[in-house]
Amino acid sequence: MADPMRIRVAARDGMVNVRVLMSHEMETGQRKDGAGNLVPAHYIRNVTATHQGKTVLSAQWGPAVAKNPFLEFSFKGGQKGDKVVVTWEDNKGEKRSDEATIN
Amino acid sequence: MNQSRRNALRAGGGASVLALLFAAGILRPGETLAADWNEAAFSVKTLPEVLRALGAQSPASSDAIQIKAPEIAENGAVVPIGVESRLPGTQSITLLIEKNPQPLTASFDIPAGTEPNVSTRVKMGQSSDVYALVKADGKFYMAKKEIKITLGGCGG
Numbered sequence A: 001m002a003d004p005m006r007i008r009v010a011a012r013d014g015m016v017n018v019r020v021l022m023s024h025e026m027e028t029g030q031r032k033d034g035a036g037n038l039v040p041a042h043y044i045r046n047v048t049a050t051h052q053g054k055t056v057l058s059a060q061w062g063p064a065v066a067k068n069p070f071l072e073f074s075f076k077g078g079q080k081g082d083k084v085v086v087t088w089e090d091n092k093g094e095k096r097s098d099e100a101t102i103n
Numbered sequence B: 001m002n003q004s005r006r007n008a009l010r011a012g013g014g015a016s017v018l019a020l021l022f023a024a025g026i027l028r029p030g031e032t033l034a035a036d037w038n039e040a041a042f043s044v045k046t047l048p049e050v051l052r053a054l055g056a057q058s059p060a061s062s063d064a065i066q067i068k069a070p071e072i073a074e075n076g077a078v079v080p081i082g083v084e085s086r087l088p089g090t091q092s093i094t095l096l097i098e099k100n101p102q103p104l105t106a107s108f109d110i111p112a113g114t115e116p117n118v119s120t121r122v123k124m125g126q127s128s129d130v131y132a133l134v135k136a137d138g139k140f141y142m143a144k145k146e147i148k149i150t151l152g153g154c155g156g
Helices: B003-012 B015-023 B039-043 B047-053
Strands: A006-012 A015-021 A044-051 A054-061 A070-076 A083-090 A095-101 B065-068 B072-075 B079-085 B090-097 B104-109 B117-122 B128-136 B139-151
Touching: A006 A083, A006 A095, A015 A044, A015 A083, A044 A070, A054 A070, B039 B047, B065 B128, B065 B139, B079 B090, B079 B128, B079 B139, B090 B117, B104 B117
Parallel strands: B072 B139
Antiparallel strands: A006 A015, A015 A070, A044 A054, A044 A083, A054 B104, A070 B117, A083 A095, B065 B079, B079 B117, B090 B104, B090 B128, B128 B139
């Protein structure tokens, strides 16, 4: 199981700002290891963020998103104390879901 | 949804089943489920092919799209890029790096209520033009910025 995401959600000026740091290799499948063998691709493909069950962002990623991906966006309508849930799924079908409370 | 179709979806699980669904008119390209991943667009190797795969052959260039990124990035392995669209009715923001092995890097769907302003970090193999493709009110628009890389982010 991958390490937890670090999620910070802050309400300001009627908007909720979401910043996520995921823990993932984001291996491109083009890099060779010390023995000259290709390292198989392993990267996050889908990211979804929800607030009170409503999707506030969904993304499709390729292997060119940097290792330990960072994501920042903002949405309207969140209240302090609400939860924001972020989920990712990679090309091997591994998933990880974490949540944070708006403050 | 009946059980046999469910099984067919599970068994196929790939592009061929999607192609069948497109052909049958059950799903149309660009209207797939949120959990889908656009394999065709992510695998092609040139910018025009990506645009074709996304159904955006000739996007109008727009100065209402701002790409926030450094002019020169020292480390191609971690290049911060943000895209902000001021086009009304922005539905999606897509990031393309022309000289990467596969130009399509990331695509963000922007539901109503979410700011058309996203930031992430990407890998760049070499200096390249970076394009932000924005779909707004059903039409495609694009903006470009050149980012110079002093140390490549691929192969290392």
